[in-house]
Amino acid sequence: MRTLALDIGNTAVKYGCFAGNELLETGVVESVGAVSGLLQRLAPEHVISSSVAEDTTRWAAQWQQQISGRVLEFLPATTLLPIRNGYATPHTLGADRLAAAVGAAWFWPTRSTLIIDAGTAIKCDWVEGGHTFRGGSIAPGLRLRFQALHTFTGRLPLVTPPAELTVPLALTGDDTESAIRSGVLNGAVAEVNGFIAAYQDQNPDLQIVLAGGDAGFFQPRLKGRIFVIPELVLIGLHRILVHNVEI
Template sequence: MLYQYRCWLRLQLRSYFLIPLFGINFSLTLLFDNIKHHRHQSFRKTENMTTLFLDIGNSHIKLAEKQGVKWEVVFKASNGSLEGLTEVVEQYPDINLMVVCSVREDVLNKILDVLNFIDVKVLTSSLIDSVSLDYETPDTLGMDRFLTCYGAVSVTDHDVICVDAGTACTVDWMTNEGIYRGGVIMPGLKLFHEMMERKLPELPSVDYYIPTQWPGKSTKQSVQWGTSGGYLVVINGFIRKYLEIIEGETDLFLTGGDSLYLSENLDSSLKVHHRPHLLFDGMEMFWKDLERLD
């Protein structure tokens, strides 16, 4: 864009200085008016360009666009099928960038091959300032864990505990100064159920439900307590362990596919924020901060 602007400016200068000297005031006024108009048009065009955000998770990919203050998911599919992704992206002729967060390198490589006609920026842990990480193996840190917390601290002045309830469930901590302190990776709610059904086929299959009776008074209730109930008990236990070492005020953020289930069933004294698109918030904020540094 800068190179094109300079070329245009040189052409304008050449043409205007060919105007006879007696018309110099008029020609210079016209020149600067045109420069101002051209710059305004260029900046307006840049501002109107579209940036899309792609989340490549363990099971699904989601493509989203920011509409005002809200996120709109414009494409979602399982990781095994990328059919239709190119067609959706091509509906944005003004797209200038796609920002990607991925936990699946195999799927990422396929997408990079498919979308080789646009500019793609992949957010990785190597982009994180070392002072923002209290983590011994940053090269193995899932960028989604960091970005989820990054999105949370952008909307509160407190430390945050972020529960991302997806295929895998993560329970992570970031300070109000933006320092990622680490966390927990555990099976998600669906995996809790699938492991029981696969390894213990004689037991009844149950839905995501916590019985009102404790302890379970039937085999079905006992399995429900061991799956859905156990999932909640474990997460509550991790939250309590964090609160034993966090000194200041703390907010709890819930996101991911099973976050609504958590928001309806978790027993927490903390201020709870249910934000289904928290990862996209973090991706956008992190990318903007990188651009400011550049």
């Protein structure tokens, strides 16, 4: 079975093409309108879309005309899942968080997992025992923290992360710019390590998974054995699609 998973954000569409359980290709297109070209080129049998931006009902009807199988619009509150969703308000749950949880449960079906998704926001989510999504935490990502210091103060400059995020970070900044970098970057690392320690106290056999655009920054700075799976959301979407097609 050949499938296409679409993770539709505010500025771009991430996609993953699968054959069975093998991820054949990933990439990014600039708009939802470009998906039709992907369908022509990749020729999937089934498609799943997850959007945090616009409603995709109109697009889904168009895509349905291009494929032989099913177009599934992933809605966390109503779409059937291969795991249990224990979130108290599923209608407010971000589709990317739940898709990542499904992906983690597929990799580790019997172990509790902490997913650290470091992107626009830093999300730490717990999948209990490989079978139940329990929720987690949402905090500003690195760029949001830099932006907030600049926007909501009178004189602090807008600082950007260093171009090479693997370089060592100074603990003590000796000017305003380096002090902001220390506070934002070292602070975010300390925050995430604190979450890891707290979850490990509750789950000694905890598996830690790192995803998101800033995973490369966090990977060498987090404590414990960390698995980095950049395509975790796409893999989770694929597993949700397979579950719905096969039932």
